[in-house]
Ligand SMILES: NC(=O)C1=CN([C@@H]2O[C@H](COP(=O)(O)OP(=O)(O)OC[C@H]3O[C@@H](n4cnc5c(N)ncnc54)[C@H](O)[C@@H]3O)[C@@H](O)[C@H]2O)C=CC1
């Protein structure tokens with residue numbers, strides 16, 4: 222049955238997700254935060270600020286206010302970067318249709334509170350408890366918008382909620398799997414961005430392909446270690462939202478996190494790279510992840526080094542040397558009792 226879907230706000234990822242939804246016959250409304258972007262959309266049917274060169278199908282409309290975008294919505298997608306998610310929740314609260322299902326597509330941890338994105342949403346919008354799901358997986362927005370084949374995961378506490386989103390999105394170009402481990406799915410999507418910065422740094426330094434594979438694999442180990450300590454199921458990290466997204470982001474040059482790392486590894490200024498790249502979620506997430514890992518007493522050596530390079534003036538070469546010089550250990554996801 223065709224539904225009304227609001228994407229609030231629609232950045233690169235939210236705009237791309239309008240494509241499979243509209244192709245499934247749903248009426249999609251985008252909230253574009255700058256009114257001039259709405260004018261451009263109405264003339265060109267594109268969102269050039271966030272997703273240039275990707276014309277959107279009939280059935281997608283753009284509006285300058287959340288109120289208009291959310292009017293009679295059955296399904297609501299929160300599409301902000303992590304830094305704007307709280308403000309987004311506050312901006313939509315008064316206009317959120319009662320009973321609408323809500324989906325988080327944001328990958329990150331809040332630096333000040335270490336909360337996952339679904340926890341931030343519930344903090345601001347407690348009334349959506351039971352109606353909230355998260356989507357995460359190996360998905361570059363530009364490829365989804367170009368209708369290249371992709372697979373992703375929707376996780377929710379209530380299987381019927383996850384199934385509703387699966388039904389809304391699933392089509393010939395997008396496979397959607399459901400999951401019940403919200404914590405594990407969200408952590409995989411958030412923490413892999415930090416490792417992708419690390420792999421980019423290593424590649425930018427010219428450390429080689431052996432180093433890249435080692436960082437990806439040991440990165441998975443430390444993500445799993447933190448995840449399990451926090452209560453996630455270890456097998457979640459073997460799935461699309463875990464190793465799937467980690468591999469994509471660490472190896473795909475479309476990744477902004479990887480590209481930030483590449484720039485740093487080549488000796489370029491991080492600030493300049495960040496200005497060009499825009500949203501790079503691994504930066505704020507690195508802060509939260511390091512503190513969270515210390516709080517629960519698990520080691521995240523790669524995340525620690527990325528944090529030190531980003532925020533403590535450590536050089537990429539020093540970071541690599543420190544990783545290589547760590548004490549001998551066994552290969553495990555060992556979590557202290
Ligand atoms: N672009 C991609 O390929 C994918 C992105 N994601 C995730 O989706 C999330 C959004 O990323 P993109 O759409 O790529 O970023 P983007 O930079 O294209 O869009 C960010 C959106 O957040 C809004 N925003 C930024 N600061 C805000 C604030 N202070 N208050 C309210 N709104 C604010 C912007 O207006 C824009 O609509 C990120 O967490 C990212 O990790 C997930 C999968 C794929």
Ligand SMILES: O=C(CO)COP(=O)(O)O
Pocket residue numbers: 328358359360361362414417466469470475476477478479500501502
């Ligand atoms: O999450 C993503 C791919 O799954 C997008 O990666 P970047 O945010 O690094 O571009």
